[in-house]
Amino acid sequence: MHQVEMMVNGQVRRAEVPAETTLLSVLRETWGLTGSKLGCDVGDCGACTVLVDGLSVNACLLLAVQVDGQEVLTIEGMGGFDYLHPIQAAFERLSSIQCGFCAPGIVISAKALIDKNPHPTEQEIREALAGNLCRCTGYTKIIEGIAEACRAPAITDGISVTESGHV
Amino acid sequence: MKHAGRGIACMWYPIGFTVAANPSSAVVKVNEDGTATLLTGTVEVGQGSLTVLGQIVAQELGISAEDVHVISADTDVTPMDTGAIASRTTFVTGNAVRLAAAEAKSILLEVAAEMLGVEVRELEAANHQIRVKTFPEKRISLADVAMGAQIARGRPPLGSASFNPPTVAMDPETGQGKPFAAYVYATQITDVEVDDETGEVEVLHVYAAHDSGTAINPALVEGQVEGGIAMGIGMALSEEILFNPEGRQINPNLTNYLIPTSLDMPPIDIDIIESYDPVGPFGAKGVGEPTLVPTAPAILNAIYDAVGVRITDLPATAEKILMAIRKKERSNVKGLEPGEGDT
Ligand code: FES
Numbered sequence: 001m002h003q004v005e006m007m008v009n010g011q012v013r014r015a016e017v018p019a020e021t022t023l024l025s026v027l028r029e030t031w032g033l034t035g036s037k038l039g040c041d042v043g044d045c046g047a048c049t050v051l052v053d054g055l056s057v058n059a060c061l062l063l064a065v066q067v068d069g070q071e072v073l074t075i076e077g078m079g080g081f082d083y084l085h086p087i088q089a090a091f092e093r094l095s096s097i098q099c100g101f102c103a104p105g106i107v108i109s110a111k112a113l114i115d116k117n118p119h120p121t122e123q124e125i126r127e128a129l130a131g132n133l134c135r136c137t138g139y140t141k142i143i144e145g146i147a148e149a150c151r152a153p154a155i156t157d158g159i160s161v162t163e164s165g166h167v
Numbered sequence: 168m169k170h171a172g173r174g175i176a177c178m179w180y181p182i183g184f185t186v187a188a189n190p191s192s193a194v195v196k197v198n199e200d201g202t203a204t205l206l207t208g209t210v211e212v213g214q215g216s217l218t219v220l221g222q223i224v225a226q227e228l229g230i231s232a233e234d235v236h237v238i239s240a241d242t243d244v245t246p247m248d249t250g251a252i253a254s255r256t257t258f259v260t261g262n263a264v265r266l267a268a269a270e271a272k273s274i275l276l277e278v279a280a281e282m283l284g285v286e287v288r289e290l291e292a293a294n295h296q297i298r299v300k301t302f303p304e305k306r307i308s309l310a311d312v313a314m315g316a317q318i319a320r321g322r323p324p325l326g327s328a329s330f331n332p333p334t335v336a337m338d339p340e341t342g343q344g345k346p347f348a349a350y351v352y353a354t355q356i357t358d359v360e361v362d363d364e365t366g367e368v369e370v371l372h373v374y375a376a377h378d379s380g381t382a383i384n385p386a387l388v389e390g391q392v393e394g395g396i397a398m399g400i401g402m403a404l405s406e407e408i409l410f411n412p413e414g415r416q417i418n419p420n421l422t423n424y425l426i427p428t429s430l431d432m433p434p435i436d437i438d439i440i441e442s443y444d445p446v447g448p449f450g451a452k453g454v455g456e457p458t459l460v461p462t463a464p465a466i467l468n469a470i471y472d473a474v475g476v477r478i479t480d481l482p483a484t485a486e487k488i489l490m491a492i493r494k495k496e497r498s499n500v501k502g503l504e505p506g507e508g509d510t
């Protein structure tokens with residue numbers, strides 16, 4: 001068993017896990033953060049996308065021990081009923097999402113893009129989403145939603161905010 | 168070398184089951200605060216049908232969609248519904264919902280007529296009120312009417328209704344009949360580029376015109392069309408379940424069952440052709456399965472336009488297209504008429 005400790009959505013979390021435990025499994029099963037989805041468990045679908053120290057990764061491909069001591073942002077840290085991140089607000093306005101299974105990963109991938117590049121072109125948005133499969137929407141309104149979120153004041157002013165205040 | 172091509176395909180598609188019964192039922196209750204509750208057995212799977220059903224209730228009662236609470240999918244507490252299949256929810260469930268709301272409304276109108284001292288036929292429900300059509304200043308809030316109906320008159324404003332699409336069985340001798348109550352129509356045009364050295368196809372643009380009756384929620388109609396086109400592109404070019412001789416699927420994961428990614432999806436232009444279906448709720452028909460019907464044929468026609476080969480089994484993978492191009496080139500060398508070497 002291995003001790004792991006990481007800052008998840010601005011909160012310190014600890015767990016004792018077998019070495020082969022993935023980050024996704026510790027998030028979902030140990031800490032109950034089921035927003036990140038398990039679509040394939042082999043890195044194909046992107047439904048498990050989270051940020052680790054600001055970089056988007058597939059949580060199913062990383063071991064929890066590899067993330068020891070690092071900062072993780074999951075969809076739970078992006079917004080909630082009281083506050084929606086501009087990406088989520090735009091998705092809601094444009095009816096971007098259908099079944100929603102891909103959405104936690106897509107929102108995180110979009111945040112990773114916008115943090116680096118607040119004024120992406122449509123092609124840059126498409127490239128940022130290339131690892132996030134969506135069966136329902138054809139990506140059309142998701143791409144429009146990300147483009148619209150980039151025009152939100154919180155993004156254009158360069159303030160990167162989440163509900164927990166965690167960037 | 169890359170060749171551009173454009174293809175067109177048109178389709179019609181029926182809504183609901185072929186003659187067979189596929190009823191939906193619904194219960195609508197108008198609450199004493201002027202909101203409404205809808206009980207429906209249908210399920211939401213992301214297509215937005217509960218939003219649309221809530222909008223139908225709201226339209227019938229003259230309230231806003233946010234004021235309709237939809238309780239769905241648990242047939243312990245809701246009426247049975249045939250299901251989110253056959254592109255039928257807006258048309259069939261929507262009609263049941265509309266009729267249930269209309270029944271609740273008729274109670275409210277009768278009560279309001281007594282409260283206002285006018286005839287029922289003079290009244291309409293709009294803007295969270297029951298009001299006199301020709302004199303809208305004479306009005307009473309829906310909440311007050313619902314409260315009065317419940318408390319003072321002992322007539323709770325409830326409605327329940329069922330709808331089964333009217334059809335006529337087909338005559339086995341003549342083939343005549345009307346197996347469906349409504350049909351939708353669509354045309355899609357695709358622009359593609361085909362590389363004659365690799366057989367690879369890139370879909371550059373899709374134009375889609377869909378007649379779904381009244382679009383109760385145009386953004387959701389667009390979402391269905393966009394998603395359907397993505398599935399159609401996958402069906403046309405990459406999606407295929409492969410089996411080994413023992414009948415076991417050999418590509419049961421997303422590494423080798425390939426669905427379109429954001430990079431494979433072209434821009435899509437959608438034209439919602441408004442029409443009014445006399446049977447549908449507020450003129451609506453449906454949009455769901457039919458959205459992907461014309462996509463693959465339009466792409467295959469575009470491939471033919473680009474490189475002159477007809478692919479007749481899906482998916483039109485790069486390998487199949489390249490083999491067809493080679494075969495065509497060989498038969499051209501032998502002096503065959505163009506077309507004879509097509510697959
Ligand atoms: S679950 Fe991690 S990529 Fe699919």
Ligand code: FES
Pocket residue numbers: 097098099100101102103133134135136137213
């Ligand atoms: S909305 Fe269903 S997978 Fe993306």
